Amino acid sequence: MNNTDKTAPQKTGKRVNWSEVKQRLEAAQVAIDRIWMPTPEDTQKTLQARAQALAREVLPAEAADAGIEVIEFLLAHERYAIASECVREVYPLEELTPLPCTPAFVLGIINVRGEILSVIDIKKFFDLPEKGLTDLNKVIVLESADMRFGIVADVISGVRRIMRADIQSSLPTLTGIREDYLLGVTSERVVILDAGKLLSDEKLIVQEQVGD
Template identity: 30%
Template sequence: MSEELKVIVFGLANEEYGIEVDKVRTIERMMPITRVPKTPSFIKGVINLRGIVVPVLNLSGRFNLPETEETEHTRIIVVSVNEMEVGFIVDSANDVIDLDRDIIDTPPEIVGGIQAKYLDGIAKIGEDRLLIMLNLSEVLNLSEIVQLEQLEV
């Protein structure tokens, strides 16, 4: 019997991506972000989320994709991986769906300009919908983020 996976679907640069629900702590509307000097440009800074300082990065910038304008749909998805909480700025957070693990294929070397090391796979949903599953451990494989995590309010 195949295993089901609950996934948050979000939009980024006209593509749909997925993150397992159990790794997502919260989805927030955009809020003031405090810039931190001497960090890569895709690290937008930190937010104070209910008393906890959370580093925030622009996922488009992380993947070297063109950054889009902030809209009323722009969200910060706060994830927790390896005891580290980090927020991702995404174009929109669309949906929660159940996926069958069997429909997730190994990603090609590059998908939409993103290197395969950042991806867990590609899920084909129906005839014409592809969902790009992120490998959060690789996306967050940054010593800069760990250093930001050490900041206190």
């Protein structure tokens, strides 16, 4: 008797179809991907939830003190600033035409692309003493729904944001007409003008002054 024949492993004769196995594995991976891959609607909901969560995380103090964006400029070596939302443009001071019978703070008028605008010297408007030489070669055009005019400047320093917490309401040295048109003064001694009050002041309407 041949014992070897009894102990040898039995072969089924069935071969593994590796192509079919591969297809099954790929199908399983696709199913897994579908489970973990969110739909566009799910993605949108997730993004909205994250945005709402981030909005709630904003500190109340930071939200309250978002600051104001201003254009800072120099006038006779003093630093001034005015809210950029009231500034239409900065224009070179050229061909200034003086006007008779107007207050001293009205330097004259200029033609800005066909529009005639009055030009104001805020230092004279504030009755401030003249200090040092000044070039007065820039005009900052202020504009509201009902009024527009220009104020002169020597140099435009640029646009910046000033935190409201850094603005002092007034200083002992700022009194009278000057203080009435101020938002305040920063710790860097930048005088912030109140554009709203300037643009609503009837004294700055040149047409009403002519002929007085």
